[in-house]
Amino acid sequence: MNDVKIDISGLRKSFGSVEVLRDIDQQVTAGEVVCVIGPSGSGKSTFLRCVNLLEEPTAGKVVVDGIELTDPDTDIDAARRRLGMVFQQFNLFSHLSVLSNLTVAQRKVLGRGKAEAEAVARENLERVGLADKAAAMPAQLSGGQQQRVGIARALSMNPDVMLFDEPTSALDPELVGDVLAVMRGLADEGMTMLVVTHEMQFAREVADRVLFMDGGGIVEQGPPADVIGAPKEERTRSFLARVLNPTHTEAAPTE
Amino acid sequence: MAVDAPPTKSGPAKSGMSKRQRGRVIRGTQYAVLIAVLAALAVLADWGRLQEAFFNLDVAAGLFPDVITVALVNTVVYTALGFGFGLGLALILALMRMSSVGPYRWISGAYIEFFRGLPALLIFLSVGIGIPTAFPGFSLNRNITIMLSLGIVGSAYMAETIRAGIKAVPGGQIEAARSLGMSPARTMITVVIPQAFRIILPPLTNELILLTKDSSLAFVLGSTLDQQELTQFGRAALTNFRSMTPILVVGLCYLIIIIPLSVVQQRLERRFGGGADKGSSGHGSGT
């Protein structure tokens, strides 16, 4: 393996007696775009949240850039700076303007000066096509704009890896395209990305590798042409049949 | 009145009036009583004396400018001192109440239960008179005494309000802050507390209004002329002038303080409109 960014081994997560992740091993190399697909409740979000320890794994190791996040002696706040996260519900700081959303962590966490932080922020707003919204409050933006601000906020910390948890699932269909375009741009620039998504078209075109999760484990993985184009596992096939052709849900048991 | 369901056996009321007719008669009677009372007041009351008692312009004029420059200013200063101290103390208590360290939680809980249950007057008496009496030689500046007393009274209530506000901040805000590398303390200061205060603006304004009125309890500490706040000023004027006018004027002064507070509160609320979070447009997950 060349230049491993994320190295996950033996990852398990239980909520009480419910086992949500069972023994996951995964490696993500630098510049790789990995899309995670799977039915609702299969543990995709939990998996992603274990990578930056928003969720504390029950067992196993998570290593990012050679630093073991699961080691209790690791400075988790410092380690998280390498990992940008984008949420389904955007989670912009509702009391701060767009610009402040992008500068607050740069200043308080990275200790950047005001001028530098604002320059970085404006650069990233430009990148997501929202240079003119710096002064707006989050509540004044559309969902698609809020999500692009969310991406710009994460990018402002100069992360090595970006984690996306269904970034377009809360958006009206006509707003999805703008957000996906920004993500596609990031992938083209060589950002390492772990993306939980239901956008099969995006996964097919942008992902280097697709993971299909079901029941807390990774059932099938490989290049999108294989996993989405020619799935081997029955579970993958029935999931894709439901997602790609949602009106024909005949026999497939829904979660 | 409630006879509109199935036609009852007793049939229409004995008086032979329909429900609507009866309603009209009742309403007419109420107006008639009101008019009779007002007319009686107008005829019987001694308006000259009433005006003299309640709003004697000479007496009112004699209260100025001190009622504003001394009494109103003192009320505002005492309230500000108490509220400022109380708010700071309340924030500490609220954070202690949510601490992972057990003893902090117990101390804060006991404090809140204890001081919420005591009359404000008792606290003024103990801080202002009890403590100096029990520990001779130990004396507090009068303003400090007021600040402590009002602050203690207010903090017990405000601590609970602040705690509720902190809990009402959406979890997604905290996760976003943590994922950007903020420590728990940094997250609290930068994200949670500012948003909590926006949520609790209305109850906090309420508390400020209550404290404004409680500042009148400073009278138990005794005061020189230039230390009088509104209520005490009114009381002193009452004995000098033998008229209700000072009470009326002082009452209006309280409203002069409190009504703008309500207006400011409404303004702020409108400005921060969205409140907590509007990003919860729907949990569009699933397959």
Ligand SMILES: Nc1ncnc2c1ncn2[C@@H]1O[C@H](COP(=O)(O)OP(=O)(O)OP(=O)(O)O)[C@@H](O)[C@H]1O
């Ligand atoms: N904090 C929690 N406490 C208890 N159970 C949880 C918690 N978070 C998730 N779960 C459970 O873990 C399982 C996996 O949840 P997860 O959110 O990871 O699924 P998902 O694949 O992301 O689903 P979706 O596509 O709906 O977002 C679910 O059964 C869920 O009920």
Ligand SMILES: [Mg+2]
């Ligand atoms: Mg999820």
